[in-house]
Amino acid sequence: MKKFVLFCFICAAAFFFYYTNNIATEQTPVELPSLHSKNALLLNEKGEVLFEKNADDIIYPASLTKIMTAIVAIEMTTDLQKQTIVKPQTISKFTAQNASMAGFKAGDFVTIEDLLYGTLLASGADATGTLADAMAGSEEAFVTLMNKKAQELGLNDTHFVNASGLHDPAHVSSVRDISKLFRYAIKNPTFYQILTSKSYMTHVPNELTITSSLLARIPVGEGAILGGKTGYTPEAGLCLASIIEKDGKQYIFVTTNANGQAWTPPFHIEDALTAYDAL
DSSP: OHHHHHHHHHHHHHHHHHHHHHHHHOOOOOOOTTOSOSEEEEEOTTOOEEEEESTTSOBOOGGGHHHHHHHHHHHHOSOTTOEEEOOHHHHHHHHHTTOOOOOOOTTOEEEHHHHHHHHHTSOOHHHHHHHHHHHHSSHHHHHHHHHHHHHHTTOTTOBOSOSSOOOOTTOBBOHHHHHHHHHHHTTSHHHHHHHTOSEEEEOSSSOEEEEOTTGGGSOTTOOSEEEEEEEEETTTEEEEEEEEEETTEEEEEEEEEESSOTTSOOHHHHHHHHHHHHO
């Protein structure tokens, strides 16, 4: 009888410990009533949703596209120091479309690593176009690989038309899909290292300093955002996929469709800092 009572006591104690421990680790959903962005999704380290706003709406991902461009290229390459050349037609093509550029010049010999930094930090279409050519022979062939990866990751709302994120009516996604993609990509050490860098300097053939278009716009002293990928087109609005850290814990926050232009107040960054304050 005493053994039975002792057994029951141990079971009860174990249940109480498990229950209270789980309750203690559960995270309360976050309220973000004043976001500028029309679409948003906040995830904790476990991938649990803490806040969502129109997360399944079909949106234009703009340069958030480059998250997929970079991770596909990283997974394809075995040598980040492999060199390729920047073609004149690549520069002229994207200059004509008024795309954002990393600063590479026609005829430059660059490494795959240079192009990845140009893609994620400077959001350069000159980098994505050259990267696509180097990896798959053409942008069209590379986009096929991007869409294949999207299918593998279960990104059912996503379809890519180009590697840069320039607007096309058929180039679409959702913030839920972008969050899945972003969460997958940052698990790759190379991707994470590049994304969270403030700047990078190329060495071939000339020095070119590439600066993070996100971290350069964060107010001094604000350490909430570790890194991320910005995006903008008139159709997509201001977009941001960011890694936020608070109390030693990391969170993913993806937003799209904030009003403004690339040169106006950074409402997408303001939204990320609002999420940080609410955690």
